Amino acid sequence: MELARFLHGTRDSRTDGQTLTHGRAYEVFGAVFFGGRRRHVFTRLAELSGARPGDRALDxxxxxxxxxxxxxxxxxxAGSVVGVDPSPDVLAHARRRAAGRTDCTFTDGIAEALPGPDGRFDVVVSSLMIHHLPEDVRARAVAEMHRVLRPGGRLLLADFRPPANPLARHLVGAVTGPVMEHNPVHLLAPLVADAGFTGIDAGDLHPWIHYVRATKPEQAA
Ligand SMILES: C[S@@+](CC[C@H](N)C(=O)[O-])C[C@H]1O[C@@H](n2cnc3c(N)ncnc32)[C@H](O)[C@@H]1O
Structure with a gap:
């Protein structure tokens, strides 16, 4: 269906994930999909990330x-944030949105081979991206997030949580496609643990978000 193709869109030769096009349309969809709660949910995600003044962050x-x-x-x-995405269209939209800000930059890249050296960031966040990756690629992406975090750095992953009600879940599938209908968000916490993170804490935000936050240990295990 068209909406599923729009949401899980186009192929990029560097990744098995599916990238987004149509940044402006995605914004409209996001506002509708969150039923007026988008700002509240993302404000809460920023709080949950533990990002603090002066931090270097990666999205x-x-x-x-x-x-x-x-x-x-x-x-x-005094802090700064870098946004990474392989889609030129959404990056252009993000750059327009952040015009005039010097603390916020956007760069081309993929989750499974992140740009930048080890230990560069205090905080890494990622929202609604993991379900774009095939399940066998997700561990590589989380390992990359671990690599670019400094020891003691914090991770926040948030992804789409399918409704528990079978009928509602089926409706989600009909509108957005099978990836979101069957998204196994319960596997996020084990994925994060396997990558070497500790202090793992998970929860849900109404209406659609499951999040996992964790810390990269100060010393390698
Ligand atoms: C549903 S959007 C979420 C965007 C944003 N994080 C938000 O919460 O609104 C998923 C994003 O993941 C990007 N994406 C797809 N495959 C990717 C990959 N391999 N690495 C990094 N980003 C990827 C898509 O291009 C798209 O912009």
């Missing part, structure tokens, strides 16, 4: 930069 699969800007506010005044 993986940043899309149109909605969470990126919330994180930029959390790390201000």
């Amino acid at each position: 993986v699969g940043c899309g149109t930069g909605y969470l990126t800007l919330h994180i930029a506010d959390a790390v201000a005044p």
Whole structure:
């Protein structure tokens, strides 16, 4: 169906994930999909990330930069945030959205081979990106997030939580496609643990979000 193709869109030769096009349309969809709660949910995600003034933060699969800007506010005044995404269209949208801000930059890249050296960031966040990756690629992406975090750095992953009600879940599938209908968000916490994170904490945000937050240990196990 068209909406599923729009949401899980086009192929990029560097990744088995599916990238987004149509940044502006995605914004409209996001507003409708969250039923007026988008700002509240993403403000809460920024709080849950533990991003603090002065931090260097990374937003993986940043899309149109909605969470990126919330994180930029959390790390201000002396901090900075980089948004990474393989889609030129959403990156252009994000750059327009952040015009005039020097603490917020956007760059081309993929989750499974993140740009940048080891230990560069205090905080890594990623929202609604993991389900774009095939399940066998997700561990590689989380391992990359672990690599670019400094020891003691914090991770926040948030992804789409299918409704528990079978009828509602079926409706989600009919509108957005099978990936979101069957998204196994219960596997996020084990994935994060397997990558070497500790202090793992998970929860849900109404209406659609499951999140996992964790810390990279100060010393390698
Ligand atoms: C549903 S959007 C979420 C965007 C944004 N994080 C948000 O919460 O609104 C998923 C994003 O993941 C990006 N994406 C897809 N495959 C990716 C990959 N391999 N690495 C990084 N980002 C990817 C898509 O291009 C898209 O912008």
